[in-house]
Amino acid sequence: MLTGMATSSPTRQAHANAELSAPAYVVLGMVQLGANSGYEIKQAVEQSIRFFWTISQAQIYPSLELLEQRRLVRGRDASRGRRQRRTYAITRAGERALTEWLGRADPMPFELRDIGLVKLFFADALAPEEALKLLAAVRQRSQERAATLRQIAPEAREAEHEGSAFPLLTLEMGVAFHDAMVEVCERFERRFAQAQ
Amino acid sequence: MLTGMATSSPTRQAHANAELSAPAYVVLGMVQLGANSGYEIKQAVEQSIRFFWTISQAQIYPSLELLEQRRLVRGRDASRGRRQRRTYAITRAGERALTEWLGRADPMPFELRDIGLVKLFFADALAPEEALKLLAAVRQRSQERAATLRQIAPEAREAEHEGSAFPLLTLEMGVAFHDAMVEVCERFERRFAQAQ
DNA sequence: TTCTCCATGTAAGTAGTTACATGATTGG
DNA sequence: CCAATCATGTAACTACTTACATGGAGAA
Numbered sequence: 001m002l003t004g005m006a007t008s009s010p011t012r013q014a015h016a017n018a019e020l021s022a023p024a025y026v027v028l029g030m031v032q033l034g035a036n037s038g039y040e041i042k043q044a045v046e047q048s049i050r051f052f053w054t055i056s057q058a059q060i061y062p063s064l065e066l067l068e069q070r071r072l073v074r075g076r077d078a079s080r081g082r083r084q085r086r087t088y089a090i091t092r093a094g095e096r097a098l099t100e101w102l103g104r105a106d107p108m109p110f111e112l113r114d115i116g117l118v119k120l121f122f123a124d125a126l127a128p129e130e131a132l133k134l135l136a137a138v139r140q141r142s143q144e145r146a147a148t149l150r151q152i153a154p155e156a157r158e159a160e161h162e163g164s165a166f167p168l169l170t171l172e173m174g175v176a177f178h179d180a181m182v183e184v185c186e187r188f189e190r191r192f193a194q195a196q
Numbered sequence: 197m198l199t200g201m202a203t204s205s206p207t208r209q210a211h212a213n214a215e216l217s218a219p220a221y222v223v224l225g226m227v228q229l230g231a232n233s234g235y236e237i238k239q240a241v242e243q244s245i246r247f248f249w250t251i252s253q254a255q256i257y258p259s260l261e262l263l264e265q266r267r268l269v270r271g272r273d274a275s276r277g278r279r280q281r282r283t284y285a286i287t288r289a290g291e292r293a294l295t296e297w298l299g300r301a302d303p304m305p306f307e308l309r310d311i312g313l314v315k316l317f318f319a320d321a322l323a324p325e326e327a328l329k330l331l332a333a334v335r336q337r338s339q340e341r342a343a344t345l346r347q348i349a350p351e352a353r354e355a356e357h358e359g360s361a362f363p364l365l366t367l368e369m370g371v372a373f374h375d376a377m378v379e380v381c382e383r384f385e386r387r388f389a390q391a392q
Numbered sequence: 393t394t395c396t397c398c399a400t401g402t403a404a405g406t407a408g409t410t411a412c413a414t415g416a417t418t419g420g
Numbered sequence: 421c422c423a424a425t426c427a428t429g430t431a432a433c434t435a436c437t438t439a440c441a442t443g444g445a446g447a448a
Contacts, residue, residue: 116304177373
C-alpha cells in the first residue's frame with residue numbers, strides 16, 4: 001500500500017527538479033484545457049472540478065510562476081493598457097509532464113472530510129425527532145448537490161461530442177454518489193419512522 | 197487569559213466561551229461513546245469514521261485538555277505504576293454541548309479532495325489504453341474500499357441491536373457511494389471498449 | 393457615478409501533519 | 421529478552437486559506 005518512496009528525504013519543491021505538487025498539476029491541466037490566465041484557471045476550477053478539488057487564488061499565481069520556471073508553461077504579458085495580465089500556454093514539456101503524471105500509478109487517497117457524516121455517526125445521542133431532522137438535512141444537501149450537477153450536465157455532454165469525454169464521467173460520478181447517499185438516507189428515514 | 201483585546205476579531209479559541217472546533221467535537225463524541233484515553237480515541241476514529249474523518253494523535257491531546265478546561269469532560273489520572281495514562285468521561289455539560297452541536301443547523305460542507313477524480317477529469321489528454329488503465333485503477337480503489345467496509349458491517353449490525361443504529365448508517369453510506377462509483381467506472385469502461 | 397467584473401499580488405494566520413522523543417507493560 | 425502494543429508529549433513543518441491591497445475596463 002504505502003510506497004517506500006525514494007532514497008532521500010526530498011522536501012517538496014526543494015530544488016529545480018523536485019516533484020510538482022498536486023495543485024501545480026491541476027493548474028497545469030487547466031492551462032492545457034485552455035484556461036489562459038490565473039483568473040481563468042480559478043474560474044475553470046470552480047466550474048468544473050470544485051466538487052472534488054478546490055484551489056484558492058493565492059495558490060494559483062505562485063504555481064504558475066513555478067510552472068513557468070520549469071518551462072512547463074510559457075507565459076507572456078497580455079496587459080491591456082495599464083491593466084496587468086499574463087497569459088499562459090502549455091509547452092511540449094508541460095504536456096509530457098502532465099500525461100506522465102496522469103499515467104503514473106501512485107497512490108490516490110480518497111480524502112473525504114464530512115461533518116455531516118460525522119454528525120450522523122454520533123446521532124444516537126439525539127432524541128429521535130432531532131436525529132430525523134439531521135438525516136433529512138444530510139439528504140437534502142445531497143439532493144441539492146445532485147440537482148446542481150445535473151444542471152451542468154448538458155454542457156458536459158456537448159463537450160463529450162467534441163472529444164472531451166472525461167469531464168462528463170466525473171460529473172456523472174458526482175451525481176451517482178449523491179444519489180446513492182440520498183437513497184441510504186431515505187431508507188433509514190423510513191426505518192426510523194416505522195420504529196416510532 | 198489570552199489577550200486578544202476586546203476590539204479585535206475573535207480568533208478561534210481566543211477566550212473561554214469561544215466555539216469549539218469540529219475536531220474537538222469529534223473527540224467529545226468519541227468520549228461519549230466510551231473511548232477513555234487519547235490513545236483509545238485515536239483507535240476509535242481509525243476503526244469507525246476514518247472514511248470520512250481523520251484526526252492525528254497530535255490533535256487529540258490538546259483537544260482533551262481544552263475539553264477538560266471547559267468541564268465538558270472530566271479527566272482523571274489512571275497511570276498504572278510508572279506508565280502515564282489519563283482517562284476521561286463526558287460530563288452533563290459535555291453531553292449538552294454535544295447534542296446542541298449535533299442538532300445545530302449550520303452548514304455542513306461536503307469536502308472531497310480526490311486526486312483520482314482530478315486525474316480522470318484530465319484523462320482526455322491520455323492515449324486510450326492509458327485512460328482505460330486509470331479508469332480501472334479508480335474502479336479498483338472503490339471496489340477495495342467497499343469490500344473493506346463490508347467486512348466491518350457485521351460489527352456495526354451488532355451495535356445496531358444494542359441501540360447504536362447510526363454507525364451502521366454511515367457505514368452503509370460508504371458502501372453505497374463506492375458501489376456507485378464502481379458502477380459509473382464500469383459503464384464508461386464498456387463505452388470506451390466499444391469505441392475502440 | 394457606481395457597480396460588477398477582470399486581474400494580480402501578498403502578508404498573516406489557521407489547521408493540520410510528520411516525526412521524533414520517552415518510556416512502561418504484555419505476551420510469546 | 422524481544423517485539424508489539426500501550427500511552428503521551430511536542431517541535432518543526434507543510435499546506436492552505438482569508439483578507440486585504442491595488443487598480444483598470446465596461447456597462448447601467
